[in-house]
Amino acid sequence: MPNKKQKPTIYDIARASGASPSTVSSVLNGTWKSRRISEDTAKRIQQIAASRGYSANLQARGLRKAKSGLVGMILPVHDNRFFSSISQSFEANARERGLCPVIASTLRDPQEEIRTVETLISYAVEALFIVGATDPEALSRVCRAANVPFLFVDLPGPDAPSVVSDNYHGAQVLTQTILSEMPASVTGKRARPYFIGGTADDYATSRRIEAFRRTATDTLGQVHDEQIIACGYAPGRAAREIRDLCDRLGGLPAGLFVNSLTAFEGVLGHFVTLPGDAFDETAIGCYDYDPFGAFLQFPVHMVRQNSDALITTAFEQFDTGDFSPRMIEIKPDLIAPRTIYRGRFVEFG
Amino acid sequence: MPNKKQKPTIYDIARASGASPSTVSSVLNGTWKSRRISEDTAKRIQQIAASRGYSANLQARGLRKAKSGLVGMILPVHDNRFFSSISQSFEANARERGLCPVIASTLRDPQEEIRTVETLISYAVEALFIVGATDPEALSRVCRAANVPFLFVDLPGPDAPSVVSDNYHGAQVLTQTILSEMPASVTGKRARPYFIGGTADDYATSRRIEAFRRTATDTLGQVHDEQIIACGYAPGRAAREIRDLCDRLGGLPAGLFVNSLTAFEGVLGHFVTLPGDAFDETAIGCYDYDPFGAFLQFPVHMVRQNSDALITTAFEQFDTGDFSPRMIEIKPDLIAPRTIYRGRFVEFG
DNA sequence: GCCATTTGCACAAACGATTGTGCAATCCGT
DNA sequence: ACGGATTGCACAATCGTTTGTGCAAATGGC
Numbered sequence: 001m002p003n004k005k006q007k008p009t010i011y012d013i014a015r016a017s018g019a020s021p022s023t024v025s026s027v028l029n030g031t032w033k034s035r036r037i038s039e040d041t042a043k044r045i046q047q048i049a050a051s052r053g054y055s056a057n058l059q060a061r062g063l064r065k066a067k068s069g070l071v072g073m074i075l076p077v078h079d080n081r082f083f084s085s086i087s088q089s090f091e092a093n094a095r096e097r098g099l100c101p102v103i104a105s106t107l108r109d110p111q112e113e114i115r116t117v118e119t120l121i122s123y124a125v126e127a128l129f130i131v132g133a134t135d136p137e138a139l140s141r142v143c144r145a146a147n148v149p150f151l152f153v154d155l156p157g158p159d160a161p162s163v164v165s166d167n168y169h170g171a172q173v174l175t176q177t178i179l180s181e182m183p184a185s186v187t188g189k190r191a192r193p194y195f196i197g198g199t200a201d202d203y204a205t206s207r208r209i210e211a212f213r214r215t216a217t218d219t220l221g222q223v224h225d226e227q228i229i230a231c232g233y234a235p236g237r238a239a240r241e242i243r244d245l246c247d248r249l250g251g252l253p254a255g256l257f258v259n260s261l262t263a264f265e266g267v268l269g270h271f272v273t274l275p276g277d278a279f280d281e282t283a284i285g286c287y288d289y290d291p292f293g294a295f296l297q298f299p300v301h302m303v304r305q306n307s308d309a310l311i312t313t314a315f316e317q318f319d320t321g322d323f324s325p326r327m328i329e330i331k332p333d334l335i336a337p338r339t340i341y342r343g344r345f346v347e348f349g
Numbered sequence: 350m351p352n353k354k355q356k357p358t359i360y361d362i363a364r365a366s367g368a369s370p371s372t373v374s375s376v377l378n379g380t381w382k383s384r385r386i387s388e389d390t391a392k393r394i395q396q397i398a399a400s401r402g403y404s405a406n407l408q409a410r411g412l413r414k415a416k417s418g419l420v421g422m423i424l425p426v427h428d429n430r431f432f433s434s435i436s437q438s439f440e441a442n443a444r445e446r447g448l449c450p451v452i453a454s455t456l457r458d459p460q461e462e463i464r465t466v467e468t469l470i471s472y473a474v475e476a477l478f479i480v481g482a483t484d485p486e487a488l489s490r491v492c493r494a495a496n497v498p499f500l501f502v503d504l505p506g507p508d509a510p511s512v513v514s515d516n517y518h519g520a521q522v523l524t525q526t527i528l529s530e531m532p533a534s535v536t537g538k539r540a541r542p543y544f545i546g547g548t549a550d551d552y553a554t555s556r557r558i559e560a561f562r563r564t565a566t567d568t569l570g571q572v573h574d575e576q577i578i579a580c581g582y583a584p585g586r587a588a589r590e591i592r593d594l595c596d597r598l599g600g601l602p603a604g605l606f607v608n609s610l611t612a613f614e615g616v617l618g619h620f621v622t623l624p625g626d627a628f629d630e631t632a633i634g635c636y637d638y639d640p641f642g643a644f645l646q647f648p649v650h651m652v653r654q655n656s657d658a659l660i661t662t663a664f665e666q667f668d669t670g671d672f673s674p675r676m677i678e679i680k681p682d683l684i685a686p687r688t689i690y691r692g693r694f695v696e697f698g
Numbered sequence: 699g700c701c702a703t704t705t706g707c708a709c710a711a712a713c714g715a716t717t718g719t720g721c722a723a724t725c726c727g728t
Numbered sequence: 729a730c731g732g733a734t735t736g737c738a739c740a741a742t743c744g745t746t747t748g749t750g751c752a753a754a755t756g757g758c
Contacts (some may be wrong), residue, residue, distance in 0.1 A: 007470075007495055011713055020738045025716060034738055036719090053494055058471040059411045060714035063743045068408060070472075078427070078436035087427035087436075090453055091410050100468055102451050119449055122407040145402055146356055199576035268644045272687055276646075279587075293615045297625075338621055359743055369708045374746060384747090385706055412713045565731035700738070711749105716742085724735070 008052045016052070017045050022168050024049075028056065062124055071099040072120035075131040076108045081261070081290060086131055086153070086309035091147025093315040099126065110135040114142060121146045127318055129153055129311075144188075149323045155315050163314040166329040167204045168214055170303045171211035173286045173334050175257060177301050179219050181283035182254040192220070192341055193255030193283075194245065196240055200230040205259060208287060212257055230259075238266030246270070252282040261288045289335055298335030306330050357401045365401070366394050373398075377405065411473055421469035424480040425457045430610070430639060434656035435480055435502070442664040448475065452574040460483040463491060470495045476659075476667055478502055497671045502663050504552050508674055512663040515678040516553045519652045521559035522683050523634045524606060526650050528568050530632035531603040539630075541569070541576055543594065544605030546587055546612025554608060556637060561606055579608075587615030595619070601631040610637045617645075638684055648686030655679050670674040 004207035009188045010024040018023065019041060026035045027045040071094050075083045087103050094101035102120060108110040117139055120128060128150040133139055137155025142151040144159060155179045156162035178193055179210040195212045198205035209228055216223045231241045238258075246252055252274075264286045269277075286293060289304035317328070359373040359387035360696055366373065368390060375384045376394040397403075420443050424432045437450050443450035451469060454459040469477060478497040482488055485506025492499040493508060505511035517534075527542055544561045547554035558577055565572045580590045587607075595601055607613045615637045620628075628647035635642060638653035660677045666677070 005625055011714075021715085022717075022739075023737060029716080031716090036734090038736060055467055055471050057473065057714050058468075059408045059410070059417060059473055061716075061744090062408045063406070063412055063745085064714080064716045066743070078440065079430070079433040081428070084428040084433040084436075087433075087452075088454065091427065099455065100451075100472070102434075102449075104450065105437065118404055119407075121405050123449070139541055160533055220573065241707090256754080268641075272644065290639075290641050292617070292639050292645075295621065295645060296641075297646035313454075338618075360744080370745085371709075371747075372707060375742090378746080380747090384706085390706080406744050409713090410746075412715085412743090413745045413747085415713070677725060700758095702756085704735105705753085707750105707752090708731080708736085709750080710747100714743105718735105718739105718741090718746105720739080722735105722737090728730090 001304060002171070007057070007081055008049075008054045009057065010054075013049050013052065013054055015246040017041075017048050019045060028054065036297060038190050038325060039232045058162040061068065064332055068124040069098070069100055070102050070120075070123055070125045071097075072102045072104070072117075072123075072125035073129040074104050074106050074113060074116050074120070076105060076131070076134075078103075078105050080304055082288065082307055083131065086311055089311035090129065093311055097315070108132075108134050110138065114138055116140060117142050121148050127151070130157060131155075147267060149318070151314055151323065152319055153310055159327065160323055161314070161317045161326050163310050163328045163330065165204070165305045165310065165315065166331045167207035168211045169314040169329075170305075170334075171208035171257075171287060172215050172289060172300060172334040175212050175302050177334065178255040178257060178283045178285045183281045183283070184229070186281050190249045190281075191254050192224070193257060194227050194229065194253045195257045195259060196229040196231065196241060196245075196267065197233065197259035198230050200228070201233055206258060211254050230261075233260055233262045235269060239269040240266075242267045242270045244270075245319030246274075251296040252278055254281065256282045256285070258284065261286065261290055261293065264281060264288075264290075264293060295338055302335045303332050303335060304335050305332045352619075353635050356406070357403045358406065359403075360404055362394060362398050362401065366397050368394060370423045377403065379535055379661060403519070403606070413583040416475055417528040418447070418449055418473055419474045419665075420446075420467075420476050420478070421451045421452050421466075421468070421472075421474035422478040422480060422665075423453050423462060423465050423482070424453050425473040425483075426454050427452075431637065431656055432480065435515060435660055438657045438660035439478065442660055446664070446668075453466060459487065463487055466491050470497050476500070478663060479506060479695075480482050480504075498667070500663055500666055500672065502659055505597065505676060509559055509672055510663070510666045510677065512659055512666065512677045512679065514553070514654045515657065515680045516556035517560045518678075519654075519681040519683075520557035520636060521564050523636060523650060523652050524561050524564040526683065527606060527632045528565065528651075529606040534629045535630050535639075539598045541573075542575050542606060542632075543578065543602045544606045544608060545578040545580065545616065546582065547579050548581055548609035550605070554579060557608055580612075582601075582609055582611045584611050584615035587612040588618040589615075591616045591619045595623075601627055604632045605634070607633065608641055610635065610642065613637075613639075613642060643665050645689055650686060651684040652681050653684050654681045 010021045014024045015022045020032060025036055026032045027037055027042045027051055032042050058069060073090050075086060078084055091101045104116045106116050113135060128143055129149055129154040130139055130150060140157055140159045151160045154164055156164050158211055181275040193216055195209060196314050198207060213223045229241050231237050248282060258267055285301040287303045290304045293300055293302060313328060313330060359370045361372045363373045367612045372386055373394055375381045375698050376386055376391045377398055381391050407418060422437060422439050426432055440450045451466045455465050461486060462482060474527060477492055477497055479488055479499060480502045485501060489506055489508045500509045501511040503513055505513050506533040542565055544558060562572045578590050580586050607616055607675060636652045642649055642651060662677055
């Protein structure tokens with residue numbers, strides 16, 4: 001421990017300047033004009049404060065003002081394209097408003113979600129953004145009990161505004177694209193489009209399946225349950241499922257809707273075992289985006305969720321100060337493949 | 350505003366239980382045994398507290414104890430594979446120690462870095478992890494002035510422990526791999542390996558270039574300056590540079606060391622304009638990892654930085670309580686391609 | 699039954715800021 | 729030169745904890 005000096009407080013500045021702590025306080029937080037402090041005094045105090053490197057103790061200020069300047073967000077994981085974009089956007093929006101963002105990941109564990117929210121509330125966050133919660137009801141209760149404004153992002157929840165991706169629309173557009181590119185030459189069982197990945201009872205997936213079903217039905221008539229393979233998010237599982245499917249069908253289906261990047265990773269794990277021309281007779285789409293996923297040896301249509309719009313819109317709600325329940329849907333973007341693609345390619349921008 | 354009730358304080362619990370605030374405090378923070386509070390009283394207070402949903406105001410506690418329970422980290426951006434893994438790991442490590450992680454991104458802006466560090470210090474963070482700082486010196490000064498323990502991760506800095514990736518070793522291994530796979534059939538100017546991407550005067554890139562140079566020199570004799578194209582991180586720039594290079598050489602070089610995913614994205618932007626057999630006579634490696642990057646139509650060796658080990662090691666340093674300067678290097682991993690690869694393929698695990 | 703411990707708790711002073719209030723000194727008009 | 733308004737600031741309470749200290753009552757030994 002080289003130097004034991006602590007951060008200077010307003011009392012230190014007061015002593016050094018011959019003014020009272022309250023005067024120092026009001027000078028340093030900018031309220032001095034309304035408190036009729038003379039400009040001389042203010043200047044003097046500001047100089048002393050600057051020379052000693054004063055900065056307010058935000059815990060003390062927070063305690064006194066009963067607000068912390070913190071704004072909290074919880075999300076499932078950091079190391080994911082979507083959620084890390086959310087973080088980036090959250091941070092920018094929070095700072096614009098002079099708030100300090102506190103982002104916590106809860107690993108999709110309902111217990112952890114609650115504990116984390118309670119911790120954030122204990123730090124007196126001024127609002128809480130709940131992204132992709134697994135137990136929105138419980139979180140809603142906790143926040144209401146503590147009287148903390150909150151809102152849901154990506155996954156809707158009760159008693160607060162919800163800003164979510166328009167999963168139905170995204171899946172509809174993606175399905176349409178897949179359908180329109182399915183080669184007419186393929187017949188028999190392989191002629192059908194398949195949906196793979198995700199959990200049927202989670203909100204986003206169920207909306208996407210709904211859109212897939214409806215859109216495919218409109219074009220092709222009936223969709224069989226067998227065409228929906230909601231086998232979760234684990235890549236290994238998806239790899240096995242797609243292998244089994246290809247075995248059953250005797251080849252790739254004419255259309256494939258892959259529901260999430262992790263499932264796509266698994267699907268690719270099977271694809272690398274196939275000959276290069278296996279992909280000539282199939283149209284592939286993936287809900288969720290990865291720039292490298294767009295560079296594969298076959299074209300892949302991808303849906304990119306508009307994470308920035310989600311958060312920006314959520315903050316707009318926050319700004320209104322109205323935290324009554326409502327549902328706002330943000331449309332995702334369809335990203336065209338960049339692969340060399342049937343003779344033409346997309347120039348890199 | 351439906352209900353105006355605030356969170357209960359120890360005073361509320363004290364009134365309700367007939368005990369004094371100090372008794373309540375010591376019961377609820379677990380110090381009651383050493384304060385000789387009877388078990389009866391403790392139980393009673395705990396029940397009341399639980400029934401009212403009491404939780405401590407951590408700002409008040411932090412103020413009193415002069416420590417906040419927060420631990421801060423700054424990093425350049427969230428939406429990046431490497432840094433978001435860092436976040437994930439940081440969070441896990443912080444929580445294991447009962448600390449609340451506060452992660453802020455500073456967009457590689459030196460001004461923003463300093464402001465952010467000052468803000469975190471004002472919240473009385475108990476330590477600061479500085480990841481990938483652009484101005485380590487300045488941050489070091491700020492932290493020392495405030496007497497806040499700090500350490501550097503990924504990019505070294507002065508007056509504190511630095512836990513960094515072993516860029517030299519990673520680049521050496523990657524270069525060796527590229528060299529050993531460069532086809533002997535290629536002759537003339539195309540026979541040389543090239544290094545593309547990154548900024549020559551940033552720490553990591555300079556170490557990598559050093560390793561590339563030395564390793565290539567050992568095997569092939571001289572390395573010409575022209576073989577090092579440190580053109581920054583922008584994909585568009587890398588795309589142009591690789592195009593120009595291919596023009597000059599009349600084709601792809603026999604070996605290519607791509608220094609960063611963003612540069613790789615640019616390189617791919619050019620690659621998609623090439624015929625499929627253009628890649629038969631080149632060995633490609635990329636410093637940094639993306640799972641989809643490993644699934645391309647040609648094999649790509651990738652180096653994955655060990656983000657978890659970086660953070661875990663940094664926290665081990667933190668645990669020792671010794672914040673004196675030292676340098677610790679963590680070796681990255683070389684990831685084999687998963688593409689169908691000269692006849693064999695790697696089974697998906 | 700008396701004194702020394704021990705037990706069980708309450709009191710009050712911090713921590714560092716904010717903010718309502720009060721009160722001298724100065725200023726101004728006449 | 730006198731009264732009222734204004735200026736410029738200091739005082740003190742407060743936010744919700746933690747923690748050193750003090751002091752009755754209960755306990756125990758003899």
